[in-house]
Amino acid sequence: MLLNEHKSKILFKKAGVPTPEGIAVLPGEEDNFKPDFPLPWFLKSQVLTGGRGKAGGILRIDSAEDFPATARTLFALNIKGHSVPFIRVEPGAEIAREFYISLTVSREHKCILLTVGREGGVEIENLGADNLLVQKIKLPGGLAPHQIRAAFFHLGLKKEQLKDFAALLTSLFTGMLNNGLLMAEINPLIITPENQFIALDGKVEIDDNHADIDPEMEAYYQREHATPEENEARDAGLSFVKLPGWVGLMVNGAGLAMATMDLLNFSKLPASNFLDLGGAADQKRMKTALELLFGDNQVKAIFINLFGGILSCEKVALAMKGALKGNAPKKPIVARMSGKDAKSGLEILKSLNVDGLHMAGDMKEAIDILTTLKPADVQVIDFPAPMDCPAGQTPKPVSYTNDAVFGIDKDTPILVQGITGREGQLHTRLMQEYGANVVAGVTPFKGGQEVLGVPVYNSIAEAKRSHEIGASIIFVPPKMAADAVYEAASNDIPWAICITEGIVQHDMLSTFEQIKDSRTRVVGPNTPGIIVPGKTKIGILPTTPFIPGPVAVLSRSGTLTYEVADRLTSAGIGQSLCVGIGGDPFIGVNFVDMFEMIRNHDKTKAVVVLGEIGGQAEENLAEYVIKSGFDKPxxxxxxxxxxxxxxxLGHAGAILEKGGGIKSKLETMSKAGFAICPSLEAVAKMTAKALK
Known part of the structure; x- marks a missing residue:
């Protein structure tokens, strides 16, 4: 949740960071604006984009009579595609010096970075390396006095200013932790002639996971910066982003949603939105999703693309039936279902017998149908063609020496943390049905009970007195899940698989720092888990897509794991193991770790890697493959x-974040010899070719 300047300064003030007085003024209020503070006034457009100053979005006035006309000028602006919903008005401040300060959660460095600059301004990232000092703050240790002093001396402040500077920086850091911030930027931080520090401008980003846990954070959400559709979807618990195309998209799982969006865009059928139903596509959510797309004039047709895993296609079809109430859809719908209960789901939709509802057997057929529905007058949006595999690439000769699957097999004793909860019980039963050896469960204050024939203990330490534990799987609510990972590692459990999603990033940073010397291998969080087909599963993966075979599937996405495994299985290609490494910014076992484990595994002949945009995971893997001589295709x-x-957005991101985007990611992978598939359909074909 990225905040505008006004909301950022409200949060700063709450945290004890000195900020100038400021008042929000909405369109229509400009004629009656009479603040208590003196002139001159600065009128500042509130938009979620940079460059507002250069675009004329910040104006000074020296007469109150000029306010109405100046405010209306700002309200009429369009800044990089953003309208101005309101302005913030502040009194002028005298500036003796100005600086730059930011605290940013760094995915690359796995810590919080404190950055200070001797100069602030609109192009802080271009002022040279000497201007900036960047220090790493590890959690849970926090901001150290020596780091405050280092920042103080770098800025060249006076001795008598240390106390106030330390108080400001401490308040900013404490406010970051208390409010789950991913970024807190002050640019510029000024010193007045009276030696007062003031945050003259600010930008804040709140971790969505923290906002979900802490109801007070809802006060910072800014509906005015989102489209009506995005606000309606948010209220319904849907993940929705508006896009410029004409095909409405409805998918379960972010990974499959992104892959489907790419498929539409590359097929010259541009998506009008990104909509992830998630795992709870009940009738209420389905009704909301359909109403969103039916009500969007930009949407001319709708593509529903589902792979049933935990989500049942039959239940989605019943929800859709209820939402349509026997009527034909207001716009053409193309539905593709695969995986769990797909056959019965499609039969339910077919039985509706209404016009405008098309069933597709696979994605290719869905694209063919959508092509026939393409209006003649829609906007043409060109996307670069997807990168294909390197020309002439052939698998390298390989040698194998080991048949162990990193210590997990059908006999691995499994402990379930959170076994008495609804999800814990459901997936314990499903794991047992697959043959997993679940020996114990843990739920505080529920010790002495039994669930599905499994004894329950109050703690892992208690469970270990009676059982050998080879792996723990975690079904614990987000607020307590990081500590559950810490508990598993503190008890030297070889594997900890954290299914929980929505964990605050600060919490995982602290946990990973605390367990960095532990022998526990953490998978996740936000992972579907691990499956060794035909032997065991430790996770929530549906079992029908998987069969034993020679290919390891490693993925950042749950739904893509199921989708690709199903395609491999349909092509007669089984899997040696499948691991969802987790979709969060901070995870335990990564692609490189998994490659190191399977490089000498005899039964793994090839590896399928399912990645996503963002982060450096795939680039790091490519570099590892080159340096280590990893010889499996x-x-x-x-x-x-x-x-x-x-x-x-913001200068902190420009200064600290690395990576050249999707093009750089694909080029790096290509240099490492990866066979890059331009579509999901190509994965099974390329894998079969690699195995010959």
Missing amino acids: VISFIAGQTAPPGKR
Whole structure:
């Protein structure tokens, strides 16, 4: 959740960071504006984009009579495609010096970075390396006094200013932790002639996971910066982003949603939105999703693309039936279902017998149908063609020496943390049905109970007195899940698989720092888990897509894991193991770790890597393959190639974030010899070719 300047300064003030007085003024209020503070006034457009100053979005006035006309000028602006919903008005401040300060959660460095600059301004990232000092703050340790002093001396402040500077920086850091911030930027931080520090401008980003846990954070959400559709979807718990195309998109799972968006865009059928139903596509959500797309004049047809895993296609079809109430859809719908209960789901839709509802057997057929529905007058949006595999690439000769699958097999004793909860019980039963050896469960204050024939203990330490534990799987709510990972590692459990999604990033940073010397291998968080087909599963993966075979599937996305495994299985290609490494910014075991484990595994002849835009995971893997001489063929697919640029803005991102985007990611992978698949359909074909 990226905040505008006004909301950022409200949060700063709450945290004890000195900010100038400021008042929000909405369109229509400009004629009656009479603040208590003196002239001159600065009128500042509130938009979620940079460059507002250069665009004329910040204006000074020296007479109150000029306010109405100046305000109306700002309200009429369009800044990089953003309208101005309101302005913030502040009194002028005398500036003796100005600086730059930011605290940013760094995915690359796995810590919080404190950055200070001797100069602030609109192009802080271009002022040279000497201007900036960047220090790493590890959690849970926090901001150290020596780091405050280092920042103080770098800025060349006076001795008598240390106390106030330390108080400001401490307040900013404490406010970051208390409010789950991913970024807190002050640019510029000024010193007045009276030696007062003031945050003259500010930008804040709140971790969505923290906002979900803490109801007070809802006060910072800014509906005025989102479209009506985005606000309606948010209220319904749907993940929705508006896009410029004409095909309405409805998918379960972010990875599959991104892959489907790419497929539409590359097929010259541009998507009008990104909509992830998630795993709870009940009738209420389905009704909301359909109403959103039916009510959007930009949408001319709708593509529903589902792979049933935990989500049942039959239940989605019943929800859709209820939402349509026996009527034909207001716009043509193309539905493709695969996986769990797909056959019965499609039969339910077919039985509706209404016009405008088309069933597709696979994605290719869905694209063919959508092509026939393409209006003649829609806007043409060109996307670069997807990168294909390197020309002439052939698998390298390989040698194998080991038949162990990194210590997990059908006999691995499994402990379930959170076994008495609804999800814990459901997936314990499903794991047992697959043959997994679940020996114990843990839920505080529920010790002495039994669930599905499994004894329950109050703690892992208690469970270990009676059982050998080879792996723990975690079904614990987000607020407590990081500590559950810490508990598993503190008890030297060899594997900890954290299914929980929505964990605050600060919490995982702290946990990973605390367990960095542990022998526990953490998978996740936000992972579907691990499956060794035909032997065991430790996770929530549906079992029907998987059969034993020679290909390891490693993925950042749950739904893509199921989708690709199903395609491999349909092509007669089984899997030696499948691991979802987790979709969060901070995870335990990564692609490189998994490659190191399977490089000498005899039964793994090839590896399929399912990646996503963002982060450096795939680039790091490519560098590892080159340096280590990893000699098994690697088939890869990256979802989200046509996604719009991320919403994280601000100088902190420009200074600290690395990576050249999707093009750089694919080029790096190509140099490592990866067979890059331009579509999901190509994955099984390229894998079969690699195995010959």
